[in-house]
Amino acid sequence: MSTVQIENRDRWLSGLPPKAGPQRPWHQRMWRSPKFWLALVLIPFYAYCLWDQYQLLHPDTTFPDGTVALGLNHDSLRFGAFWAMWTAIAYFLLFLWLDRFRPQRPLIWLLAFGWGACASTWMSIYVNTWAGQMMATTDANADMGTRAAIFIAPFVEEATKATVLFLLVVLFRRRLVSRLSLVSLAGLSAIGFAFVENIIYYARSVVYATNTVGIEDPFGEVMELVMLRGVYTSFGHPLFGIMTAFGLAVGLSARSKIVRVTAPLAGFVVAAGGHMLFNGVVSTNPTEALRTQWYMALGLVAVITLFLVLGVVAQAQLVRRRLGDYRRVGWLTDRDLVVFSGPFKRMKLHLAGIFRGPKKWLATARFMRLITELAYLREGRTRGLVAEAGDSRAHEIIHELEELRPRALTDTAGLKILPERKRRSRTDLPPPQAPGPSGIGGNWPAPR
Template sequence: MATTVKLERRARVLNGIPRKPDLSKPPAIRLLKNPWIWGTIILALVSFIGLWDMYAMLHPDVVTEEGIIPGIQNQSFILAAKYAWPTAAIYVALFVLLDRFRRQNIWMYLMAFLWGGVMSTWFSIYVNTWMGQMLGVTGNDPTTSSRSAIFSAPFVEEAAKCTFLFALAILARYRIVSTLQAVSLAGINAIGFAFVENIVYYSRAHNYATLTPQIADPEAAMAQLVLLRGVYTSFGHPLFTCLAAFGIVVGLRHRAKIVRICAPLAGFAFAALGHMAFNGIASITTDEQARMYWFIGLGLVAMIIITLIGHAITEGRRIRARLTDFVRMGWLADSDPFMYSRTRSRVAMITIALFQPRRLPATLKVMRHMTELAYLRDGMTRGLIDEAGYERSRDLIQEIEALRPVAVTSSAHGERIIWPKFSLPKRLRAALPARVPARSSAPNPQWAPPS
């Protein structure tokens, strides 16, 4: 019996299927055994160390042969963070909304942001400095030269950001089942990197303006850089990392081994080359030329957005087709494929459940199980998952049927939003004047007309 259980677990791991939860243990114990929570906690602790190390590198004054180079003051860091967080918040919200069919848990979003914001910048600041010295760059900071920005920084930074995506593709590939999910995680990862990088650039600009007597308003001088990096070119880092995400998804969803290896590498190469072209244009072109290239960059962003819209439509059709397979087998209701493959139907069911809090957890759980069931069936039809997928499918269908009586599902036709009823307190109702009954329009029976 123990050998059979081990073989089943091994088959699940090899096929990228999550393990069965031990429902006999309390929820608190299961929560403590969640690997994503512990991974986030460990990454947060390491990220704190990385932030402190970068602060210790940028804050103190540096003594050189030419004199003392002043470090960045705390006031500049605080003001830079104030200007950098709105861009990061807007982009994170957009990428979370993009992942609409099988949304990841909050721990994966936090890990992606922490990795991009701290681990990638921590690794890049050391490697870029070393690469700048190897390239023979002279000056106070080798990482700010055009030579380092063009030839070393793109490969170093994209490699640091894509490490998180490669790790997910290897260790938890069942979590990445669509292009929308990969692009969402890649975008949040890149926004974390841009957030910390913007803080460094903004604080440097403010610190330099503060120490320069010719600049009357340091905050206004920094605002120009904020407008450039936080608005006009804010799409740069997400655009490059999303190119790598496209390659990873192609590798995950293809059977050929050579495609599984070459597609992620090709995605990384496109990301690094795009980053190199972006830095080169920003470093060696004039303002008029840069404006023309900026419009070209907007065109690329528009193409990516159109591609993602097409992928969203394709994902909805894929979910409908794969759930239809289970309807033909008699395991799901006839209306399930239509209801769970449309964004409008999902939003409607969640909205109805929001006004009935008792039904909301079951509704969300059924929605997640339906999506996982569809992608599991898709992996089985593609030959990416073997017999281990049948056991997982059976478990998902059993949980869906157990939750149907409580959840707002496709079988609950005609349901409407139940608005909450509010009543005034007794003291307030007693203070209000008594309601005068409405005068009836019916004739008085004592003065009835003659027959």
């Protein structure tokens, strides 16, 4: 093996990109990208999952006792999609904001969201239906419909939502170096699941309310469900998905092999247990009795939110501390430590770059990504998670940062988001277009 092959193998074992070589054409880089093949496989699979769910829920269902359950028509699905969309957008933007220090590619965000919305709901609907049939009894039992929701659905749904996390960790281990990244991807998968689930619930409510004679205000009945699922209890799926992500993040950053195995399992068990408790409270108590449990849930959400905010602060301190190692040897400046470890300063650089054109913004975003990778690379090196191949990768990043620095925005001192327009002086003004006498500045010579 050549020296380059040995070094690339060491990098691969440490989860680092191979040594930079000659720039290949875009089509060759596309064929060699794991993200392209992942999208090529998953996107048709997502389309099939949605189509199969539609074929399952659209027609009417006739039960053995002769009763008929109306299917979901197009109008009810459009209504459900419209009202479920706003909750999904709000949480989508929230989790994108959390993934700020080492953000994933937009394709990874969309694939994680699509997994929860398509694959996870497709697998869950079949498994939950089968489990409900297995747990059904022939006696009249008011609790028969809640058994699968309490004892089966939490484990199935949390497992299917978290599957995409393990898939991405296997394929893109070097990109998932921050706990916030795992939390963001888990949250995107969870809100994708909640988005499609809300569409189904809202559509069923519309069909039932519009075909039941005793309901005086069908729209009001549906909107009560929209407020309950889309606002009051909308934190449920993201909250449980975050618990699984915490366990996986602890396992990835641990040196002990036992912790690497038990931490993700513990996170999943806590998520499934919380989901089971949540479903049990909602299924076995009337709406009026949920107020106390709702306040308790909001307290838990407040604690998780505080933990996430502290996580952002901790990541900022980590970036500043590790970039300080390179500052002491003269490779970075003091302002680099201050600017690129501040969440709001990084946001200001992004906004200022957008208003200064795509080239300036791309250079700024690239500079920000590289300097953040440098910080996490140093963290992995000091913790023993990255071998000596990380040193050569650090030198590559330093050289690329120096090449990008003249073309990127690297400091927020005196920087305004909107660029100022240059005022032209009187000497810069073009001469008047109308003829004038000689000596006054006319474009045409004065008549003789």
